[in-house]
Amino acid sequence: MPLLTPLRFPWRRLPAAGVPVKNLGLRTVASGASSPSGASPKAFNIFDRDLKRKQKNWAARQPEPMKFDYLKEEVGSRIADRVYDIARDFRLALDVGCGRGYVAEHLNKETVGKFFQTDIAENALKNALETEIPTVSVLADEEFLPFRENTFDLVVSSLSLHWVNDLPRALEQDTDEIQVNYPGMFELMEDLQGMGESNCAWNRKALLHRDTMLAAAAVYQEMYRNEDGSVPATYQVYYMIGWKYHDSQARPAERGSATVSFGELGKINDLMSQGKKSQ
Template sequence: MGAAALLRGPGPSRMRASLGCWCRRFRAASGGVAAAGSPVSGARSPFDRQLKRKQKNWAALQPESAKYGYLREEVGSSLAERLFDITKTFPLALDVGCGSGYIAQHLTKETVQRLFQVDMAENALRNTVETEIPTVSVVADEEFLPFKDDTFDLVVSSLSLHWVNDLPRAFKEIHQVLKPGGVFIGAMFGGETLYELRCSLQLAELEREGGFSPHISPFTDVNDLGHLLGRAAFNTVTLDTDEIQVNYPGMFEIMEDLQGMGESNCSWNRKPMLHRETMLAAAAIYQEMYGSNDGSVPATFQIYYMIGWKFEESQARPAQRGSATVSFRDLAKINAFISGEKK
């Protein structure tokens, strides 16, 4: 089946007016590039998606853009490990917000036979790494997946969905494009991400300017995440969290790396600029509150990992409440019996 056969019907209100300018020839061997568009964000949306696209495109064009991919590579590897725990082969998979292929580089043909990669930044797709898996790259906004329902056996997404304006809708879109029995495996930044930077900037602004503005984008709470996946009709949902701490020479190096990752703030209510004195004060506060003996400062990235399945009749279902034949009170007797057997 060709790539075009998997796309939804074009609909002028849902496709970019300049669709043709995004189309590129299919690349030999590794796949091709198709194109699709995104709806215009509403005035009440928290993020400026056009600015985020510009940030990601700018980051992808930098001469040493690969050196800023260390965090995405680590999370992409962890996400792939969770996929390997599912002992089955996925004929057709989708990577939402793929960047330069941070998940794809860890996959094998034995796990995924064909992969569609979607990102809103066309420059990021030009930098995707070559893999043994046949791939097709699609320029599209993660808020609107331009694929037909019940298309993919697997959908993955790593460190992209925290920038979407309508996360419930994004989860519903992912659920719709999955086949019955398909699985979604994703990773997002959690609420404790960059708390050191957030606190330092707020204290510096309070001291120098008498108030503070948000400089770190809002993140979803893990409890809300499980609820949103359930509302999107995913079942057998699994959530777990992890923390990655990276040491930097100072606060300005953290902000430089965030810009290189394409992770600069794009909230509509962001402050347009920070005064030099405020920035210097924030760097000093950061060093004083969180600095290590060797002069470095830590930056914490909290990662939420999620797994959800689309219902299929053949799927195993949880037992009915009250159907258990053994009480939890009997567990102590079982442990005592096992201990006695070992003696």
């Protein structure tokens, strides 16, 4: 099997900022159905969800599924870091498209009281990673979650929603980048397959000829190779964070109560110095 060393992770940390939301609902919309306010008027049926279930089940059945877990482990850890940045605990949490539980393994029972983990792949749920948090595994499609609105205090999802057909809005945020070096394009393709991340778009080509793949690998190598001959693959990760309001959290200040305008923020150090001199 190909060696994946050395691995390079030149990541940029994003600020763990978020906006509390009054009602973190779990309303879902079936393809072509009427959508809730603010969501896309019609879902585009781009991905074959049944095929994605088969791909993830196949990946979870492999003798050493952890061999391909490095990316999902890393992103799960980063999501957990963002949860820890929220100054409260969560009685009931949900992981949508949990896989083998890459977020839960990095959290503790002091932060999350109970974790519901849902995925479309039963084999992933059967091979879940260890966590000290009491968990409930639920076989469910991310597009049709079987929970009532306003059930959970926290909802997370890691490397799953990019295969969902109906997202309320385009993701308009900065990305966190993780770059991994591979010996070549074929090793990259093997790892994507091992992760259960092979293409499942309806318009995908059923077969790629060997000559086409060899040509693509040669072009990839020529255009992007590193000095050591490896080729980089950059994974762009989008993070969104939100939580239901809790009485233990500080309330925002009343509108109009600010004593400094936004136009003066650039002079904040001078204003603070003047305040100290006048005391």
